[in-house]
Amino acid sequence: MPYRNRSLLSVFVVFSCIALGFSQEILTVEETVKLALKNNYEIIIASNDLKIDEYGVSPGLAGMLPSVEASISDNNSIQNLSQTRLDGTVAEQDNAKNNSLNYGVALDWTLFDGFGMFANYEQLKENKKLGDAELKQVILSTVGDVMVTYYDLVQQQQQLTALDSTIQISKQRVELAQNRFTIGKASKLEVLNAQVDLNTDLTLMKRQKELYANTKIKLNQQLARDLDTDFKVAPEIFVDETLLLPDLETMVVNENPQLLAMEINKRIAELELKQIKAARYPNIYATTGYNFGKSESSLGFNTSSKSRGFSYGFGATLNLFDGFNQNRNEKIGKLDIENTEIEIAQQKQELLALLGSTYQTYLTNISLIELEGNNEAIAKENLDITVEKYRIGIIPTIEFRTAQLNYINAKVRFSNAKFQAKVSEIVLKQLAGNLSV
Structure with a gap:
């Protein structure tokens, strides 16, 4: 089979494998979130x-509602009693029983x-709003981390594809060098150099696969699912290039959950001051109840008594002096x-x-x-020309390897540029409190 046909067949096999891999079920970023x-x-x-x-x-937790309490007590005793009365008589009884029963509401x-x-009560409402802001912050932070890990996997997947392509090229180079050596047009050194470069590419592939597998474990951990769950990610990274700084600044001021939480904390501090000032006013309270009482005694003037009825009353307290507290x-x-106001201004400046x-950084990454992308296209064209020249034996091995490395490096830089731009986009939307997929 002519070399050109073998080369086309190899390329077809590589891309068929890639297409087969991507035909499997893909975990989208929407599903990940x-x-x-x-x-x-x-x-x-x-x-x-x-x-x-x-x-x-709750109004009850705020102290706005009454408290109602039921109580009951039943006391009993057995005693040996001796009583001396006013007229001088003495009454005695052993094992005298006494009972007292009281209950009421x-x-x-x-x-x-x-x-x-x-x-x-208003402070309790603000605490709920603070919980809303804190939950939003946790969601933004977690979703941002998950999306960064996801797109890191996309980038690594692209690098695996690039490394797989360069390994195929290195294998072709070893085959060419071996054929040239067989017919006496190349030295054994050229074959050995080609084999060393192939082994280097294989080592890089193993390291990249290791990193890819570890990052998949990290994403599974973030998703709180089985760490061995296998999946593939989308093949490409798409960056939102429409973000404008003035719009983002407005959203930071109005929607950033950290600022919202600090504004709520200021409101809570104001309500706490109101509660402190409340101590200057009298505390007025009312009480009422219904009680039943019964007592029995084996010895005495009254052997039994009963009582039942309502009780009610009002009271007030006023702090006159507490040591200037x-x-x-x-x-x-x-x-x-005042401190919360200063902290809000400081946090706003830091966020902006x-x-x-x-x-x-986002603008720089978009331009990169x-x-x-243009650099990758140039490197690919240069590699194609170099491979053809090497095939007919008019360029040295080192020039072939240089073109090959330039191509793989260009692909990696292009993939990394898209990834870094995507990370910048995610961070900007996190700061603006408006991160969505």
Whole structure:
């Protein structure tokens, strides 16, 4: 079979294997994100924390509702009694039985506490909002990590394809060198060099397969599923090149979950100050209840007695002096609010600075995609010409290997440029609080 036909057959076999691999079921990035939202441990924990905050939004927990308590007590005794009465007579009885039974229902209700209960109820609502923001932050962080790992696998899969292509070329080179040696047109050194380069490519392939397998384990771990689950990822990376910095800055200010959480914490600090100020007002409460009492005695003037009926009352307390603690606590509360305002301004500046630098990286990576894509095409054309020249024996081995390495490096750089651009896109959308697939 002529060499050109053998070469075409080899290329056809390589691409047939690749097509067969990609014909298998592919795990899309959308499916990956859905699995992460369903199974990831950190997301589940954050979701449960939010449910706890939701259960906490209750007027009863805020102290706005009355408390009702039922009680019962039954006391008994057996004693040897001796009583001396006013008239001088003495009454004695051994094993005298005494019994006292009391039961009833009591209601206590704080009617006014300086509006502290209302501030407390609003704080419980803010805690729920804080849980929402924290859950959103966990989701953004987890989904971002999962997507980066996913596209890292896409990049590694592309590198495996590139390495597989170069191995086929190296095998052809060994075969050519062996044929040239057989007919006396090349030295044994040329055959050995070709074999060494082939072994180098095979070693690189093994290392790349190891990295690919480890990254698949990492993604399975992030998806909280069987670590041995096998899958393939999409063959290509598509980058959103339409992101604009002004739009992203607006979303950071309005939707970033870290900023939202800090704004909520400021509101909570304001409500805590209201609760502190409530101590300046009187605390008014009401009590009522229904009680039943019964007592029996074997010895005494009254051998039994019973009582039943309602009880009710009102009360109020007012702090007149507590060692200036009230003033001190209010000043501390105001400083806490001031600190949260400063922290919000600081965090906003840090996020916008990070957004700006990441956006510049994003623009650079997008420009590198076009550059490296053109470079790959040039390297491929150069390799094709070099292979043909080597086949007819008009270029040395080192020039062939250089063209081969230039091609594989160009493919790797092109794949890496797309991956880095995608990572920049994911980070920008994370900062903007608007990461979706």
